[in-house]
Amino acid sequence: MKVIIATGNPGKLREFSRILNPLGFEVCSQSEAGFTGSVEETGTTFAENAFLKADAIYQQFHCPTIADDSGLEVMALDNRPGVYSARYSGEHATDEQNNDKLLEELQGKSNREAQYVCCICYLDQQGQAHYFTGTCKGEIGFERxxxxxxxxxxxFMIGDRSFGQYTAEEKDAISHRGKALRAMAEYIQQNEKENHHADK
Structure with missing residues (x-):
């Protein structure tokens, strides 16, 4: 099954491909599909932003599309940066700048609990939206x-290792995006089976 992934983030695209290819999906990036637009993430929830991204692609190509919106929720910061994770320290912030800001905001705070959240929006062939959420709990370290x-x-620390020290396979097995994508894949496969039986 061919799906367009609504992201321009090469890191995310690699994760999508690693997780979905073995499950029988042919992953196509939005740029490979020919999408050159940009989508403003004006939603206030992960689900709203995921839908905005998926819908922009679907409206142009009318084929199954997957988008995710994900971010980091830090308990001591009232769940910030949340939906603003990618632009935490400004509209075109780098990962380095965002990490610096996070360390700065957590200075002197003893509670370092955090979780990654991922919401996947899958628009099927008919444009119906289906949502799948995954979380991964950990805490924020004191240095990269x-x-x-x-x-x-x-x-992002789990035990004595950060996600930056995990192999791709180790991370996919427990990550928020891995969980959400596997739930989505399971739903699609189940649905296809049911439709196949219904057609007989």
């Missing part, structure tokens, strides 16, 4: 560790 992953991964 590791060079793998992207975003806040070097600061």
């Amino acid at each position: 560790k590791g060079t793998e992953g992207f975003g806040y991964d070097p600061l």
Whole structure:
């Protein structure tokens, strides 16, 4: 099954491909599909932003589209940066700048609990929206560790290792995006089976 992934983030695209290809999906990026527009993420929830991104692609190509919106929720910061994770320290912020700001805001705070959240919006062939959410709990470290992953991964600690120190396979097995994508894949496969039986 061919799906267009509504993202321009190469790190996310790699994760989508790694997780979905073995499950029988042919992953096509929005740029490979020929989408050159840009989508303003004006939603106040992960689900709203995921839908905006998926819908922009679907309206142009009318084929199954997957978008995610994900971010980091830090308990001591009232769940910030949340939906603003990618632009935490400004509209065109780099991962480095965002990580610096996070460390700065957590200075002197003893509660470092955090969770990554991912909401996947899958628009099927008819344009119906289906949502799948995954979370991954951890805490924010005091310094960057590791060079793998992207975003806040070097600061996101599970036990004594950061996501920046996990291999791609280790991360996919427990990450918020891995969980949401596998739930979505399961739903699609189940649905296809049911439709196949109904057609007989």
